[in-house]
Amino acid sequence: MTDFDAELIRALREDGRASIRSLAADLGQTRTAVASRLRLLLDDRTIRIIGAVDPFFLGQHVIAHVSIRTAGASAGVAEALQARVETVFVSAIGGVYDLVAEVRLGTMSELHAVIEDIRAIPQVLDVNTLVYTSVVKGPFVSSYRGDVVLDETDTALIELLQEDGRISFRALGEVVRLSPSAVATRVQRLRAAHVIQIGAVEARGPAHRRQSMGVGLSLLGDDDAVLSIVRTWPGVDFAARTIGRFDAVITFVEPSPGALHAGLERLRSLPGVSHTEAWLHLAVLKEDYARQFPHFPE
Template identity: 45%
Template sequence: MSDDLDAQLIAALQQDGRASYSELAARVGAPRTAVSARVQALLGTGAVEIVAVAHPQLLGLTTLAHVSVAVSGPADDVVGALCATDASVFVTAVSGAHDLVAELRVSSDRELYDALAHLRAQPRVRAVNTLLYTDVVTSVFMPQGRLRSDVHVDETDLRLIELLERDGRMPFVELAHRVGMSPSAARARVSRLVTGRALHVAAVVRRGTGSGRPALGVGLNLGGDDEHVTGFLARLPGVEFVARTVGRFDLVITLGADSTTRLHRITEQLKALDEVHGLTTWAHLEVFKEHYSRGIARTTP
């Protein structure tokens, strides 16, 4: 089966990781049997995983940051320090002026400062540059927008979220059995959580497994309003993440594609936009940590 079908299926699963094989077949225009076989093959190799991620606000994580780290000498010890902290959800080796990039999600600006201080204290760390997210515009790794104010979760909802964090495509029959309700009630609960932005279920490409799908980080410096740029990005295939940031860039983007040629073409399209005054890229070379789930703190009455 062609790489093009795989790319289409991954894109569809990044939008809805629980889409049925029939729904996926309709979206990509391929036979259901072929779609089922390819999805099972992708999941079986570990190159793609369906994960459920609770909204950071639901976890009390209100401060999100992109951290670039320059290291003197081998980076193993710094990688270990970054991977060991709960604050990091993503740690990768990159090309360019920095050696490592991490995404940190913490509960306050003070906690972020402490995490950065711990990072700066590592012997081989030469420089740390931080971008604070002001708004996550697009992400296949978390629910879009702010958590809806009318969403309230109970113990059953929390249990469903935890089960889906372990297996994003767990059948509703099994989910229902695990939490003690009917399949239709479980389906309604999950739908409410997704609609309310409390939960997002999507495909994540595990690039450390030899998937062969390169990823590129992009920092944009803009002039004028960013709405045209973010609207343009929303229509582009392969855009996995877009965030407005405070720091040396106005937007930070993650692009995924089936080839470096495709990534280059996307960056050329971005350079052609009048609002883009500067573009910096870095290749993701090796992913050491990619874990967006975190236990939800229970509150006692």
């Protein structure tokens, strides 16, 4: 993957509906070059542009990182995890554990019930859970703090944007029977209130252009001091404070194993980092933030 591609993906993770004109200006490229590269990235499924509803808006106040160790092949356990509505992310990994999943739920009691269900899956040997106390960097995380009421048209727009975050206002308007300008106003309202976030989801793993590595951190002293530095690194895609066997979890996304190793070494050298444990994402099996909404009666 070229630096151009990586910079373009990074910009689209921040704003999946950014115009070709603004992307070209930000990246110092021509509009033709940006449009061509974006089309290629979309066509070969290197990225998808999706809308994700804020978890707090959905009442999902508990977000947890679940690591699973299995007996034998992990495929059956992975399928069971993917089938659960609570999982938005499932990945086969190399490391101490065999699978990791991110689950989003309303309460801690619901989390306990899900963990019990996972432990009951045949071939599951061990389950270890980290609860996110705050996410300091990452797409599709909670920033909703408002009081927004949706109507039927809003929910229809959200469902369409979950499938294609760059669908045109004209195409949206044809479905909901509104003018493009009226649709634009509604979408802007939903985004400004952080009800929905629109960004790029990138295919990751050895079979794809970029590779991903998770790292658990044990910290000494001030967590904020470490995480405020780490969150500024371009290769860090996600960072969260956690409760459990680690004080924080981060995700590196880089073009090569060498770049992942360099990032890990840089992390280990930070004052305040006492221990790291890393795992390589071998295959991202599920990354799905779409949610269905109840439809209003006619």
